[in-house]
Amino acid sequence: MGLTAGVLAIDAGNSKTDVAVVAPDGTVLATARGEGFRPPAVGLDTAMAALAATVARALAAAGAPAVAHVSACLANADLPVEEQQLTEALETRGTTVEVRNDTFAVLRAGVTEPRGVAVVCGAGINCVGMHPDGRTARFPALGRISGDWGGGWALAEEALWYAARAQDGRGAPTALARALPAHFGLPDMPALIEALHLRRVPSSRRHELTPVLFATAADGDPVARAIVDRQADEVVTMATVALTRLGLLDERTPVLLGGSVLAAGHPRLVDRVRALLADRAPRAVPRIVTAAPVLGAALLGLDRLAAPPESHHRLRAHFGT
Template sequence: MGLTASVLAVDAGNSKTDVAVVAADGEVIGTARGGGFRPPAEGVGPAVDALADTVTRAYAAAGVSSAAHVSACLANADLPAEEEELAAALHARAWGAAVEVRNDTFAILRAGVTEPRGVAVVCGAGINCVGMRPDGRTARFPALGRLSGDWGGGWGLAEEALWHAARAEDGRGAPTALARTLPDHFGLPTMYALIEALHLRRLPPARRHELAPVLFATAAGGDGVARAVVDRLAEEVVTMAVVALTRLDLLEEETPVLLGGGVLTAGHRRLDDRVRESLAVRAPRAVVGVVRERPVLGAALLGLDRVGARPEAHRKVRDFFGT
């Protein structure tokens, strides 16, 4: 111990954390995986304490004790003020000489591009979009849900499906097969029974996320209401991408627009087709791709960007993670 690596890369999401220790030549010399990173629920101190265990194991595997640069892409770092608070907390741990904290969506974007240039829209439990240019300019959104004007994400889609299905069953809304397929998923006979089960917590609230795939399956079966929800999501994805491209003066340039997160990488044909069709009209120079690389790769590449690593180092990191 006592030796120093070039980059400590951290990708900390809500459900898991990946850490990689990278040497100056791009060799990944240590890795570790830990649990989720949830400062809003646990507090910054306890969340960083949990992160420390994963970092310690990665450093032990690498045989080093610090890095020149800590590149941390963290869930729930949605505002610059939150990034600053988390950066201070990580710097206090003395894991590296310099610390940079970004929202974890930046890791997904950087993992999918050969240089720090492009836009990524990520739709998992929630929805977010970021963009970057090599000169350091970025575009981002608060991504705090309806409070910050967001619509979409797996949780939001489930809520929308429940709303339409409830109104269809009692006559306030248009008929939709969702009134049957949503309760069927849980083995319940009616939407009323599903509403009661969720309200009285006979079904854990977290199980609502299971309904987004049911929505997509119902849309694929031809249901008009379900299709309209999917189409609205496609437009939200495209709108976020176009706004980010515009802010970065990239709308008229050939630029990667990458799609990530469970909803956008699941291969939902109608959603995929609508996103590509709309982007072709509103951002015809966008080059659409899907990011399936591990986000910790992006955190490592961002760190190598910051320390001025040679292109060979970037390639070596990509080779390690199998891309």
């Protein structure tokens, strides 16, 4: 028959999916990793099939055919209608199901109670906030149509834009015009533009230019530094608005910084984020989160089950936090 586990925790990002099966006492019974979760790109049925395969491996390894609660933090669950759609798709997996955007997993992983704000800057950018009374603050995070700017893809695109204009004289000179094509072994921006347009350099590799941007900024290039500074401003703007919506702007509150761009710890970006927060939200306590987001999804599940503090401690110990 097998046992009924407490929580099936899912952290499904654009690039990978992590699943953990957790007992009510916080013991991790099994984990599994699968491919990214991208319903807008591959369709809901295909994305759910891949997710189901990862879940099935984790449940089989745990010897737990059923769970009391599914806590799923999923990329692309940006709107309430999408959360409801994904909840319905997961309802056969547990007695209760709660679907949240994957940014909530980063937030919960970095706090000892469901209270604070998290800004995730990875491929894109998103921000959420939680208050112990159950209130949340969030943004649609659908890209430019919802007022968003930033993340690895946007930074790479911005670097390309400025480099192209520097090359042909429409913009200010910048070392990006040499550094970006050099990354791909190309002589100049016209060669890189042609390679990208004709897909000799796949568009999927554009994200490789984000570290080049940060390296160029670190070397003192004014244009690259301005792009990095703009990213810092966007991070702080989102965090400040979330704090304000939750009435936490004047209270000592954690502001968690996660995602590949922020977790990389680029000094200019992180230092500017801290400086801007000190000016706009002096009570905020910024901290970079490197804990596995699936930990946050599991903690949210234990919250739902009203598990005792020792269960949370045991779970955190498993993940080394």
